[in-house]
Amino acid sequence: MAGAGRVAGVVPQGAGQPVVVRALSLLGQFTEQRRALNLSELSRLAGLAPATTLRLARHLTEWGALEKLEDGRYVVGVRLWEIASLSPRGHGVRQIALPYLEDLYEVTRHHVLLAVREGSDAVLIDRLSSRTATEVAYRVGGRLPLRTTAVGQVLLAHAGPELQAEVFAQPGGAEPGSGSMPAKDLRAALAGVKHSGAAVVRRTHPSRTVSVAAPVHGADGDVVAALSIVVPDAATPAHELVPLVRAAARAISRNLGHQAKASGAWRHPPSTPSAVSGTP
Amino acid sequence: MAGAGRVAGVVPQGAGQPVVVRALSLLGQFTEQRRALNLSELSRLAGLAPATTLRLARHLTEWGALEKLEDGRYVVGVRLWEIASLSPRGHGVRQIALPYLEDLYEVTRHHVLLAVREGSDAVLIDRLSSRTATEVAYRVGGRLPLRTTAVGQVLLAHAGPELQAEVFAQPGGAEPGSGSMPAKDLRAALAGVKHSGAAVVRRTHPSRTVSVAAPVHGADGDVVAALSIVVPDAATPAHELVPLVRAAARAISRNLGHQAKASGAWRHPPSTPSAVSGTP
């Protein structure tokens, strides 16, 4: 593959990456702000030749990963959404956690968040919010920074040292309204998070809020997700929320098979379809 | 690409399909029952050589479409889930419809479903259910038949004639508890659905239920989704539910930009980020 057109001796290929990755990178160009892209946008953003982009986009469309609108633009397809709903760390934890999130929400009537780690970010898996609660910055499916959010700090505190080092090395601190925390302070904060079993983060933007997050453990003891509640500052003091959030997080962990005679839970659905698989 | 190993003149490749599609077909092997697959299962199910499967699975993993567990098995990754959450017909309609689904649920306390069409099936986009409501057969992200479900009949009634023909040609009728409807009766039923603006379907399995579904229209007038309520038989008579469901469906349609001076809605997020994009 990869030719130089008609003239010989020209630059061969677009990238050193395999076709499959290049095709997937097209999917990666879609964002919250850019939910529909035309061919030239896709081509430009992904850095691929138009002809190549067209062919790949067609293959993706053929399978259902993309859909083509009548105006020629492409959007992410339902088929992809369908497959993605099988993601254990996506809809999987969500299904198990949902009832507990609802309990927490019913009791407090504030925002309740569930997030998992993906690379050096957190991804928001679910959010319950009343229309009257304070404004929140993040949407389901969106990414959150690890440094400046409560869920992020919980996930970071329990992550491997390599990841922590990577995050510390990042520029960071640019998040508005959270006060750019010096690297040393953050390291200390993470230690505190690990000991206390909860992270407390204050923000001033987009509104004055306090977030309290706690870790959710999987069957093997790893931290697989973080649960958090976001309340307006000056509401219930944080130290009263900590036990509430920790208790809910523990309940979810137990349902995931944590410390429960290694029942397998969502890590072994074929043998024990008890936990994740069912329709509640 | 595609070689015959060392010996010359042997069958060349695994399939006539492009690499990208073959890679995506690996994703397609994951189902509700099989959320984690090892290499040989993937290889066998997809009909690809082990070496090829390994390479493709690695590429998918590299990008995040798959994740590899410590036991060597693969699962669908959060990155894919993240991208899929940008699907206008997936999370897109869901976001807009959710408040109305909630209203319907609050008022009736029965199952509320939202589904879109994907190929010759319906895909369940969202479901609200109390723990006390009747049993339902389907899960979010799962597929529903078009012939035998209320949402399916709504989607089918408003689909193009080619699709209708295709569905009529299928074996069908094998769904338990819905009474295999003769093709002619179904065709008549669909006409009724189109006129009355609602589909009513009775089931006896897994429990005795009545479903009432109504169409949701997009900005351009097409039916983009179907909304339905599922109540135990002998509860509120169906004819009383029809106006309720239709009203909710119309409210959602309006929010999608239906008949509202072609505001664009979710089909044109870049220009008018009003509807789908926001975090409610």
Next chain:
DNA sequence: AAGTGACTTTTCACTGAGTGAAAAGTACGA
């Protein structure tokens, strides 16, 4: 009607990315 600019799609000669049989490595149980 003819011209302009931007986008999509087709064409085609070239070649290295992808292929899969076979072999080697790994893990587990008898």
Next chain:
DNA sequence: TCGTACTTTTCACTCAGTGAAAAGTCACTT
């Protein structure tokens, strides 16, 4: 120690994928 099943590496072969260029399409402008 041997046997079985799965994962991973190797490697000679070649065709699927590539992208520059050209052609087609569409919406505006003059």
